[in-house]
Amino acid sequence: MSDSSSTSRDVTFLRLNSLPMLLEREIESMILDGRLSVGGRVNENQLAAAFGVSRGPVREALRSLEALGLVELLPNRGVFIRRLEIEQVIEVYGVRAALFGYAGKLLAQRGDPVVLARLRAMLDDMSAAAARHDFDRYYPLNFEFHDYVVASTGNSVLAAQYRGLVKQLRLYRAGNLMTGNTLELSNEEHARMVEAIAAGDAEAAFRACFDHVESGKERLLARSPAPASSAEPQEKSA
Template identity: 60%
Template sequence: MTIPDDALTILRTRSLSGVLEREIEKAILGGEIPPGKRVNENHLAIRFGTSRGPVREALRALEGLGLVELVPNRGVFIRQPAVEEAIEIYDVRTVLFGLAGKLLAERVSEAEVARLRDYLEQMEAAARHRDFDRYYPLNLAFHEFIIDACGNGTLAAQYRGLVKKLHLFRARSLVQGGGLEVSNSEHREMVEAIAARDPERAQCAHSDHVARAKARLLAAYRKAEAPPSRLTS
């Protein structure tokens, strides 16, 4: 690359269609426009006070991220991942997060280890008090930190894209309630492996963590799907 990443990000944000891309993405991920629904170019253009050109450009960019689907002459629709796709995403996330753990274990600094331990402590405190509102953002930041600190920007970009897509999966919310302590014991093993600078162990700990999250999601999903009609199963 000729241009540094951060400078580029700033510049991209300044461009109109760049801003639109982020705003529309926010509207989609925030659930303002529900999955499956058609997006109206005109409404968006009016809402943001621009013409339809930049809106269309932004939507084409979001298509590349897999958040919307373009159907010729009918418009763009918010994507609605089926369970099968959610499983696919979790499988890919599993190996990506495993790689992040491995790479981080190879290069982690003392300061970063301290930071990880701090996250862990705060999460454990929140879990003990069953304070989910505090736990959730901490959990998010903890994972983000690992993805960023591993030093592989390509991995980070891909991982973030997958997480965004998962936000469109309707059953995602199912898993949020359960397993605060379970999840945290996995976090502890991850941090220990990183602190020990053991890449292989870290890779296992990290990929296992996501694999178990997948299992928890699927269990919750099947539980929510099956009971209404037991005869069909």
Template identity: 50%
Template sequence: MYHREPKVEMNDLTVLRTSSLTGVIERELEHLILTGELKPGERLNEIQLSTRFGTSRGPLREATRSLQAKGLVESIRNRGVFVRSVSPTEALEIYDVRAAIFGLAGRLLADLVNDQMLAKLNAFLDQMDEIAASKNFDDYYPVNLAFHDYLVTSTGNNTLVKEYKGFVNKLHLARARGLVQAGGLSVSNREHREMVDALASGNRERAQEAFFRHVERSKIRFRSTLGSAESRL
């Protein structure tokens, strides 16, 4: 007997196209926010963004709703949608929780580490050492993010990955160029080497402590850039 394939209605195709377009716009907006092109507190201009992306406002609004769920934007009644600002107090709290999650990542990785992973991690370290010598924040920062992302995703724990990335995204809104201002590029990468050495040892407790301590030190570097804002914490 001949079986007909299920017919896809035009409205179904429209939903698929809209959903795909919304995802693309969401990723583009997230990139603009995390790279600082759209700054904390800045209002998202629907007309300008619709023109930029060549789309109607519907998919754009869907995308901003998703970004609001991620904590990157906030909707203010009768005013519009704004890039979210993270206060110093909230950022310091996020560092504390991030340290605990990142420490757990180190503990999990100590049981999973292999020669291939160590080779890739050491390649990251060598690249960051070279960049740190020139004190080039713009080149260092994306490699630093990729290094941490590789560590976290290598745990294979999707819940951990999701929570960790959510906290990191929020910190993007708060910390700007703290590594450079605190003279911390080379210092930060020395801590990265401590983490990789701890993983290579296969010792869970040592790895967990090295990962936790790295975020704690990052928190100290961030706090040192707050200046007068710190006195208000």
């Protein structure tokens, strides 16, 4: 009798505590794929109705997303999808560059042949896509490459912080900001990263990875609209 009661309590605990996490992932997906617009107000009642839950788990999920920097709570106004200003984008890129540089340094120090082989295979795939100027193919490979570099360090704190910054930047990069020979330039930078990691040169790997993110920032800023005045809302990236 007591075992059955304990099992029931455990199931209830897991159900109640996993629901906000599931909602967090779903709402995050809605934000990052554009179903919830940057700068738009989040209607808790509509979300709760859509998911068939009460407002409590939705509110808890939104608090977690606020901690990730994807939404913001404005007093007496409600919850809004965060809109990054250009100054914030530059700050996020700076931290991202430092973290990615550190990831490259760690991989060079580890010298894992399995990781290196995988990086080279991804580099070949990206080279083929870049030669065709195939952004739709290149973009997911590029994302996978960066994430694999970070994940392969074995440093979970580094990976979590890096991925959080990438998600924040997706609030700003609403469109395709890589065209023409930009893909080839980007992949040449990837090749320098892989060469430094393969050589076991930790400092060169740090610099190659750091510079790659900094170059990505410059490419983004070159194609972004000029900052809007404080009196008018910022336009979305095209």
